[in-house]
Amino acid sequence: MSVKRAFDPVVDARTRLLILGSLPGDASLDAGQYYAHPRNAFWRLVGEAVGRDLAVLPYPERIEALKAARVGLWDVIAGAERRGSLDADIRNAETADLKRLVEGLPELRAVAFNGATATKIGRKSLTGVDGLTLIDLPSSSPAHAARSYADKAAAWSVLGALIR
Known part of the structure; x- marks a missing residue:
């Protein structure tokens, strides 16, 4: 079984909110895009939170719109073995260096975890990080x-207040 790798973080110095998933699924990895599965509700949900219909935009414009809204993306797992796309099938996970990323984001106020796996790993990884x-x-x-x-x-609607 091959190791599946996370994408690079989508952040900049103005990022106020960082949304962390677990590890991109096969549809996302095949497309080279965050949340590419057509039934994944991410772009609709985050679009409602930032007040813009992101789902209708081409992917590069979605990413630019997120950055303009001061929202960043990444995953809590840098790489892992996994058959298919289910988090329950993740094996031998290498945790992403979340502390280093958040320490380099001077305007970061909040981190949101997209799902139970991201929550479990992300909260543990950020233990000891204050002010978020x-x-x-x-x-x-x-x-x-x-x-x-x-x-x-x-x-997900609580996210809007964190970026304004």
């Missing part, structure tokens, strides 16, 4: 359809 609001979000993944889109959107 940490937010646990329901996963935007289509594999986690137990919660309705409306419930997910309500939970």
Whole structure:
């Protein structure tokens, strides 16, 4: 089984909010884009939080719109073995250096975790980092359809206040 690797972080010196996933799924890895699976609700959810319909934009424009909204993206796992895209199938995970990333973001106020795996690993990785609001979000993944889109959107709506 080959090792799947995370993308580079999408951040800049103005990033106020960092959203962390677990590890890109196969559709994202194949496309070379964060949250590329067509049923993943990420772009709709974060778009509502920043007040812009990101899902309709071409990918490069989505990334620029996030940066303009002062939102960054990355994953808590730098690399791991995994068959398919489910977090439950992640083996031999190498944790991303989250502390180093957040220490280099002078305007960072909050870190949001997209799903249970990101929450578990991310909170542990950021132990001892002070001054950040940490937010646990329901996963935007289509594999986690137990919660309705409306419930997910309500939970994700708190992000808007963190970037304004």
